[in-house]
Amino acid sequence: MSDSLKKGCGACCIAPSITSPIPGMPEGKPAGTRCIQLNEHNLCSLFGQPERPKVCHDFTSDDWICSRGPEYALQTLSELETLT
Secondary structure, eight states: OOOOTTTOGGGGGSSOOSSSOOTTTTTTTTOOOOOTTOHHHOBBTTSTTSSHHHHHHHOOHHHHHHHOOHHHHHHHHHHHHHHH
C-alpha cells in the first residue's frame, strides 16, 4: 500500500456502483451506498477472502485520489462515477 493510501478510508466501497453480487447485497450496490461489508473501521470484512467480488479485488486506486484524505477521495470517486 502506498503511503498516501489511507487505511480505513472506505471511499472505494461507497462511491462506485457495483453490479456484481456481494455477500449480503445479492444485487450489488448503487453508487453512493455504503457496502454492507465495510465495517465500523471502514475496512472491508471480505478483504483476502474468496467471497470478495472480483471487481473489488481488481480495483486499484491512485495517489492523486487518496493522498488528500477520505473526504477528497469520496468526492473524487463520486465525480468519476457520475462521468461513467
